[in-house]
Amino acid sequence: MTPSPPAAKLRLATVWLAGCSGCHMSFLDLDEFLFDLAEKVDVVFSPVGTDVKIYPENVDIALVEGAVANVDNLELALQVRQRTGLVISFGDCAVTANVPGLRNLLDAGHDSAKAVLERGYLELADATGQLPFAPGIVPELLPRVLPLHEVIPVDLYLPGCPPSAERIREAITPLLSGERPVQEGSAMLRFG
Amino acid sequence: MSVVTLTVNGQDVAVPAGASLLEATRAAEANVPTLCHLEGLTPVSSCRLCLVEVEGSGKLLPACSTAAAEGMVVHTHTPRLREYRRMTVELFFAEGNHVCAVCVANTHCELQDMAVTVGMDHSRFPYQYPQRPVDATHPQFTLDHNRCILCTRCVRVCDEIEGAHVWDIGSRGGQCHIVAGLDEPWGQVQACTSCGKCVDVCPTGALFRNSDTTAEKQPNTTLPALLRTAREQHRWHNQ
Numbered sequence: 001m002t003p004s005p006p007a008a009k010l011r012l013a014t015v016w017l018a019g020c021s022g023c024h025m026s027f028l029d030l031d032e033f034l035f036d037l038a039e040k041v042d043v044v045f046s047p048v049g050t051d052v053k054i055y056p057e058n059v060d061i062a063l064v065e066g067a068v069a070n071v072d073n074l075e076l077a078l079q080v081r082q083r084t085g086l087v088i089s090f091g092d093c094a095v096t097a098n099v100p101g102l103r104n105l106l107d108a109g110h111d112s113a114k115a116v117l118e119r120g121y122l123e124l125a126d127a128t129g130q131l132p133f134a135p136g137i138v139p140e141l142l143p144r145v146l147p148l149h150e151v152i153p154v155d156l157y158l159p160g161c162p163p164s165a166e167r168i169r170e171a172i173t174p175l176l177s178g179e180r181p182v183q184e185g186s187a188m189l190r191f192g
Numbered sequence: 193m194s195v196v197t198l199t200v201n202g203q204d205v206a207v208p209a210g211a212s213l214l215e216a217t218r219a220a221e222a223n224v225p226t227l228c229h230l231e232g233l234t235p236v237s238s239c240r241l242c243l244v245e246v247e248g249s250g251k252l253l254p255a256c257s258t259a260a261a262e263g264m265v266v267h268t269h270t271p272r273l274r275e276y277r278r279m280t281v282e283l284f285f286a287e288g289n290h291v292c293a294v295c296v297a298n299t300h301c302e303l304q305d306m307a308v309t310v311g312m313d314h315s316r317f318p319y320q321y322p323q324r325p326v327d328a329t330h331p332q333f334t335l336d337h338n339r340c341i342l343c344t345r346c347v348r349v350c351d352e353i354e355g356a357h358v359w360d361i362g363s364r365g366g367q368c369h370i371v372a373g374l375d376e377p378w379g380q381v382q383a384c385t386s387c388g389k390c391v392d393v394c395p396t397g398a399l400f401r402n403s404d405t406t407a408e409k410q411p412n413t414t415l416p417a418l419l420r421t422a423r424e425q426h427r428w429h430n431q
Binding site: 089092095096097098099101102104105108147149150154157159161183184185186189190191192 | 285289291292293294295298299301304305307308311312313314315318319321323407
């Protein structure tokens with residue numbers, strides 16, 4: 001008698017857009033839970049778990065850290081939505097635009113890309129200041145930094161700067177058995 | 193002392209005549225959320241979080257500034273009210289520049305707490321990123337308009353408790369903002385006694401001590417009630 005094939009593992013991705021990677025560091029703070037997680041999921045795309053450069057097809061769950069601030073972020077966010085079952089806004093930058101979104105305060109938010117580049121590369125530079133220009137290499141900034149849900153539909157929100165490892169575990173665990181976490185109370189919801 | 197009796201969420205409560213609906217809901221342990229309200233200060237119902245449904249009334253009523261009346265039938269947590277409260281908090285976040293992660297009031301902010309209370313996991317309204325100044329002209333304190341929700345606690349505590357009346361609301365509509373003195377830099381307002389009561393009662397990080405950095409603000413919101421009781425009833429909290 002041959003043993004039945006193991007149940008297909010869930011395909012998990014973690015994505016890093018415009019954020020500081022603190023949410024990913026918090027994910028790594030899951031410590032030994034990562035072993036439990038590895039038994040139940042295949043990590044198919046992650047800056048801390050794989051060396052895959054192209055976002056794969058048929059992803060079950062994606063944790064998306066960071067706001068949408070440049071054209072690369074935007075392209076990847078659209079791919080994530082198209083190829084993923086459940087998209088999670090992972091941390092305050094994805095949920096609110098948070099600190100990356102502060103540049104929206106420049107130029108009354110109309111074209112904060114131009115304003116922030118001029119501030120950083122010209123106004124604060126020495127005599128040789130120049131604006132970066134490398135089409136196709138350095139992704140262009142979007143005029144406005146956006147939270148993820150203003151770009152693609154989001155299925156679950158995990159606020160926090162960063163969300164604690166405990167909060168991440170409490171959110172992920174029910175998802176592994178096909179259930180939704182209860183997003184209530186200070187342990188799961190608090191910004192900051 | 194005459195008493196009025198009313199019903200809150202199906203529960204009969206009796207409160208002294210003249211008590212507010214908010215006091216009645218508290219007698220019923222209904223946990224109606226409040227943000228602008230503070231014990232010891234005159235209610236102004238500016239935050240709209242304490243809106244409740246009163247049967248027979250065509251509109252929602254702010255519990256903090258509505259008197260409890262005989263025979264009222266009050267509902268505090270209907271689906272409609274819960275939805276409105278969550279929308280209200282989302283609008284607070286969307287219309288100002290509230291970045292919890294880098295705020296002096298992080299972990300001690302009533303707006304941040306209120307987001308948890310109403311179950312806000314994100315804002316459905318786009319963030320407005322308004323252009324607002326910071327007044328750092330006072331030697332001890334700073335006013336960051338980006339974080340102000342116009343609850344007017346500072347206005348009221350300065351007027352009613354300290355008696356200095358440094359603060360007011362200037363302008364109209366979306367341009368409303370807190371002004372010091374005759375719309376002067378705070379540091380130039382001679383009426384300010386630098387008592388710090390406005391800073392102590394501010395629910396967010398809009399008013400803070402200059403020595404406080406991220407997550408270091410420690411508010412003291414019990415002060416107005418303590419001082420008012422002491423003055424009017426000659427009674428201190430330890431007596």
